[in-house]
Amino acid sequence: MLPPSTTVPQAIQLARWLKNPAQVLEESQARFGDIFTLRMSYVPNFVVVSDPELVKEVFSAGPDELHAGKANVVLKPFLGEYSLLMLDGAEHLRQRKLLLPPFHGERLATYGETMINSALATIAKWPTARSFTMHEEFQEITLDIIIRTVFGVNDETRADEMARSMREMLNLAANPFLLIPKFQIDLGPLSPWGRFTRKLKKADALLYSELQRRREKPDPSKQDILSLLLRARDDDGSAMSDKELRDELVTLLVAGHETTATALAWTFRWLLANRSLYRELGDEVRASTENGKLIADRIGRLPLLDAVIRESLRLQPVVPMVGRIVQKPVKLAGYDLPVGTAIGPSIYLIQRRLGLYQDPSRFHPRRFIDHKWSPHEWFPFGGGIRRCIGMAFALYEMKMIIAAVLARTSLVIDETAPPTMIRRSITLAPKGGVRVRQQERPMQGGS
Template sequence: MTLPPGPQRTTAVHLWRWLWRPFPFLEECRARYGETFLLHIASMPPLVIMSNPEHIREVFAANGDDMHAGEVAIALRPFLGARSLILLDGPEHMRMRKLVLPPFHGERMQAYGRDIVAITHDAVDAWPLGERFAVQRPMQRITMEVILRTVFGLDEAGSRERIGAMLEDLLETATWPPLLVPAVQKDLGAWSPWGRYQRKAARANETLLGEIHRRREAGTAGRVDILSMLLDVRDEQGNGLTEEDLRDQLVTLLVAGHETTATSLAWTLHWVLGDERVRRRLDAEVSEAQRDGGITPERVAKMEYLDAVIREAMRLRPVIPLVGRVLQKPMRIGGYDLPAGVAVAPSIYLTHRNPAVFDDPTRFRPERFLERKYAPTEWFPFGGGVRRCIGMAFALYEMKMVLATVLARVDLRAAPGRPVVPVRRAITLSPSQGMPVIMASRWPRPATATA
């Protein structure tokens, strides 16, 4: 067995840097140890970090029985529930994935376009004019509202508001990075960080189980929301999902889809507002769509430059820096004979900045995505293989709808001040200060833009 080189086991220091400064830490390690290196981080299995697409292909092509992703995410178990798709492995994962995947099929997304555009108009109407505000927060409101309507199927504004506020509060409590460390996950009373989280989670659990029960009773005929579809799914033996299965998947979809999408939206605005040339080209594409019948889901879906802008922003600032798989048997990966128990971890961040794949890799240049198609082992902000994000089509579609609507309605500027850098919020890397902006003007909402 040969393990790649890497820093010595100074776990506390590594954990600190990993939690608070992951990008400079990863870059330093690559410069020092090469494209494949070994990291030991607290309670996680040893991580073999890789950024060569050929090696990443070996990981993404592997069978789910030989490499377990659920084991890497074990720290999320108290947040997501033991039946979460993210935490299952092997045949159980395959069964659950088959059941959960169909509602996320690309074509289904069109059913949600009008809702997403209308939700964005409502949000933009409430933004303060001429004042500095952090855009990450309203983006979270938008993505939360989108999930409540399209995934949970909450049609009634009152219950959306009540449940949304409760879930937002719960998720905000969970973003403190140390809560991911098992040693901190101890209930020392209602005022301890974990105790507070536990009490809020118990209330959310009850509410979600209540909603699932109500929907089952009311019936799902004619409904297009994802919960209704999940209530109807059956495996080959005719078995559906239990209430706990459903609850854990709802929480998973919320946790996996809300903050990630909001953060990617905030990062995309960060790049667009910081680059006059890109901004002008994007504005021209938006104006053309407006002349061409307005910002409708069908028209926005065809906006190629916007698509390239989003992909380029996700290349430079992937909100999740890496994905991991624990080897279930000794395997040869990336030229190393690795023992079982080690985790191979394709680094999204380092691969996206690999100069052998992307020329001038630190430059924000969306055109590269119009000039060339990148392989799923070169650009993979949504991971890959049998574990690739099931919300990829949903998130890309949602981001396009939101950004086109925002750019058509308001003139946003980056607020002056300290540079915006990545900071960790639980599992995602977000723009510091929530990406401060100023709305210089707002144009009236078109009469057609209602849900």
Template sequence: MAVETGAEGAAVVVDGPRGVPLLGSLPEFGKDPLGFFTRLRDRGDVVRWRFGRRESVFVSHPDAIGELLTGAETRFERNDLGIAFRTLLGDGVVVATGAEWRRKRSLVQPSVRPKQVKAYAATMVECAVDVADRWQDGARIDVRAEMSALTQRVAVRTIFGVDTEADSTAIARAMDVAQEEIGAEFSGLGAVLPDWVRTPGRARIRRAARVIDREVARIVARHEASDAAERPDLLSRLLVAQDENGVRLSAREIRDETVTLYIGGHETTAGTLVWAWYLLSRNPRVRAALADELTAVLGSREPGFDDYARLPYTQAIVKETLRLYPTIWLMTGRSAPGTTIAGVPLAPGTRVWSSQWATQRDARYFTEPEEFRPERWATDTVHEYAWFPFGGGPRVCLGARFAMVEAVLVLAVLARRFDITVSGDIRPVPKLTLQPDGDVWGTLHSR
């Protein structure tokens, strides 16, 4: 299915909501970002709207999304997502542009290649087994807290090479504050306020960033006092990485990249696992099919890295979870001079938006889009860029394989021993990542 086009071949551009003076559609967007993007999707493939005073277009067709993602660094520049976002991530590989982005990507990428992810798989499984050993039949647990603590431990061990409660707790608490404030800033008035305006939210994220800076600096100092070249964690690899000119990452760059990897390895996977348990709790048929696969492939043993490829249905559950509840729920870029999208000319600096939430729930690309059907990944042909939870193109998430392997192996360890009945309904709230709207309580049932 192609983008709907007019007589001259360019996409049909439709007008979105009129908005209000100065703020445009920011109030409507801020009130319900997911619903707002869904409504834009239903208006057309390319929709004009205003984010504050900025000219914007929203694209929902996979072909146009592919143009946005593959045109990164050439036709579309990375957007400035605000002072709160920059305060947390600094100038890490997610934020950097141009030659600096290429340099940083070349230094970070070797740490998350398949060979390295294989080495981290044992830690993922070990942490999950520790949780399963502690769980008891009939116990009531906070699923969100349990998954967050588990993936946090995996992240701290694989990224920082440490495993102490003090290291984990300080960083995790600061990250929780940062995520909350970034979401509030991005969807509220802070999105249009100049950087120099001081607000309580910006003060809170600065305090959280100082905690993160202090903890990362302490862990880096500990690494530098040892022989980093002999350690298997991601931080040690970053400390010894050199670019083509023999230059290593600075202390600030190390901080920015480790924080970026921490968010990718902890926040996104924890959220995916919470939504997976929620969906499994409401779909007994899927839960039974998962149990059958785990019994057939694993029997009574724990999974290893090689089992990842032997668990296609478990993978499909994770992919379907990411389709319905994508942890990264929007992508955005800014048009360079002379740029078009779907054949539509864009003024320089036009902000182009797309949303995983909106496109991945579009009935044109997914049969029964609101239904949790992992089988679709074995039977249906999915349009390229209709599913893009990790982005795509040259700036595809570096930690995508790490996140997939972790989610599949952790789910395999826990679901082999337990089912979880989640109580009540939970609502997605878009912050830095897509989060449940509160605690997620569930009851454990031994298998």
């Protein structure tokens, strides 16, 4: 028998989940406790867990006991069969081994200046006389950063063309209904899936032509992630095929762009509502500059900045839950879970758990200065052998972008209502995108 669940019809449960997953999680936990089942049309029964000890058990399961790739299968038409998010078992470990080295913490310093410059270029275009939406601006910046640091495209015309094509494709992909296999049918160029697949084809063509260009003219001095992947070799000496590289590039784009932009928007949502903290963080950033120049290495080590980002990802995780599919019958909290059941460690519920976090709905970054949280108490990037490979990259990138904003401008928030969430594909974003105004003209100084 599975853990308790509501008797609400499955189609209604699915519709509610697509509209507001956080509310579904909160209501179910209030009614059933730390383990319950979501029964929704088109997806396996989802056993949600919100007790850190149970999450620890799930994250320490072996690669043959629980599979994550099968839980991500709805993303396959977007990402392709070789995507790291799609693979399981030995295939996943092999591909992960090839992808991990470029994301290693030590490598990040190579990308710091590019990240800062991308942010500064966008900030310089921010309007002074009217309000604007931070979420969109962060999407611009994080897309530009991926194109430069992951795809390694620095030629301005090609970078612009790529950004335009990827943006069009990603905007259509944000529609959560496209995650339902039933809606993944091409009924012509005006149907949602038809429009999306045509944009995806265009984006793919650009990626394949970039791959061809880079294979024809290899440049051993290039340090971007694609260059490193082109040079990567398997244990048996084989290189990644064009299809594998395409799938991983789209995966890194989809997994790394919207998530980071959304996390940044949430961070400013909390920060701008807390003026004294906003000023204190600005002081920390400005004190680390050298003649007004932002130094990536110093920004990467600022304690309050780090705590602010971790607290924002705690209070408002971008992804509310991760998924694993049972491959061999398992026992969890006394329940026998059959093969095919999904288990969902809920990031959202655990990171707001009373008794674990004091005053959990308060934005209080110092809890990350005073205490180190375990990987099953704070896990906005998931966990175990599937933990986000872009975690260090994303945290570093967020630091560079936030520091650039704080050093160059002063913002006020244009919203007074308490923040609410909307779903964009698999992420939870701030409704309205965080509208702000610049308070004064940006300060002078280069990067």
